[in-house]
Amino acid sequence: MGIVEDVADELDTLIDRPGGITADNLVHCPTISALLAHGDAEQAYLVLDGIRRRNESRDVAAALAHVGGFGYAGNTEDRLNAFASAHHEQRPRGPEPPSTRTVRRWSDSGRRILADTIVRASGVEPPTLHLDVLNREGTTLIVLPTIYHMHSYVMNDPLLIMVGADSHAVQAFPSDDLELLREAMYQPKNALEVDLGFPVHLQLIWHGEVRPVIVTRTIGFAADITQMSSMTAGAVGLVLYREGQDIDTPAEVAAELGRFYSETAEDIM
Numbered sequence: 001m002g003i004v005e006d007v008a009d010e011l012d013t014l015i016d017r018p019g020g021i022t023a024d025n026l027v028h029c030p031t032i033s034a035l036l037a038h039g040d041a042e043q044a045y046l047v048l049d050g051i052r053r054r055n056e057s058r059d060v061a062a063a064l065a066h067v068g069g070f071g072y073a074g075n076t077e078d079r080l081n082a083f084a085s086a087h088h089e090q091r092p093r094g095p096e097p098p099s100t101r102t103v104r105r106w107s108d109s110g111r112r113i114l115a116d117t118i119v120r121a122s123g124v125e126p127p128t129l130h131l132d133v134l135n136r137e138g139t140t141l142i143v144l145p146t147i148y149h150m151h152s153y154v155m156n157d158p159l160l161i162m163v164g165a166d167s168h169a170v171q172a173f174p175s176d177d178l179e180l181l182r183e184a185m186y187q188p189k190n191a192l193e194v195d196l197g198f199p200v201h202l203q204l205i206w207h208g209e210v211r212p213v214i215v216t217r218t219i220g221f222a223a224d225i226t227q228m229s230s231m232t233a234g235a236v237g238l239v240l241y242r243e244g245q246d247i248d249t250p251a252e253v254a255a256e257l258g259r260f261y262s263e264t265a266e267d268i269m
Contacts, residue, residue: 002154002209006031007115011067015076020068021048035122051117058087060117062103063110080104119210127155127212131204133238134219139164139198144191145173148184155208161257163203163250164196170257198225199241201250203258207234235262 010029017025026033026041026048037043052070055061065072065083072079080100088097127149134142145158158173171192178186206212214236218227221240228247230237235258241247 003031003035004112004115004119004153004209007035007118008111011063011111011115014067014069017068020070020072020079021045021064022069025069032118035118047121048118051114051121057110057113059106059110060114061087061110062106063108063114066104066107067111080107116210126210127153127206127208129158129204129206129212129214131160131202131214131216131236131238132219133202133216133240135221135225136193138195139200140193140195141200142191142193143171143202144187145204146181147173147178147186149186153208153210155206155210155212158204158206159261160192161203161205161254161261162194162196162200163254163257164194164198164200165245165250166197168196168250168253168257169194170261199239199245199247199250201247201254202238202240203235203254204237205235205258205261207262 010032013028014020014025017028019025023042023045026044029041029044030039032048033039033041033044036047049070052064055064062083064070065079066076068079072082074082077100080103084097084100084103087103125148127147129148130146132144132146134144136142141162143160143162145160147158149155157175160171160173162169162171173188175186177188179189181187204214204216206214211234214231216229216236216238218238218240221227224242226241226243228239228241237251237254239247239251
């Protein structure tokens, strides 16, 4: 279980506590209090109130009403009905307010969004990966990832897909095979050396409960090597080629492999 799930679970426990979100009740939510206020429950309550005031999401508003506090009192049904009536008054859709079942569905989505917002508001750094790619001689590449993973986010192992003119290779970086260089900073025991021919397409995939930061750096490439990068959620692509070389074929192979391994990673999470 990761840090976002821990926060979501603590929000769930507040639903059955009288008063919902209060400073007294946040004493029983150590993860939320630690993230927002270094363990100070009263300060964490004030930060949550600020998040509530700035919120523009219907689902998060429903979640806050469902959990209780901030003016939503009574039992769970009372709070859900109060939110349904207030929402209908502000944004009517049809002659009747939404049902409590509908508000519960909004709340389920909203608590996850709120948990993610709490983690982001804390300033906790997301997982970060720096991928160094060195051209040593000819078409030989030296590839070395440096991983910064400071907190308990749940992440899959980073996966590097390399497709060249002559062949392709796939390399995972399991956490058990990484060396701790200093606090929260990891590298594989040895850099990866490959010779796949040019052009070459590198695709780094790193999926998990949050979107990581992935940065690539190229070293020692000749001036006639064109470098083109692309980014998607949890992945970065880097194409290295000379003018006139076919880059479509390696890109298509890399994309197909990327789709396969991305689907596998989602099944694992």
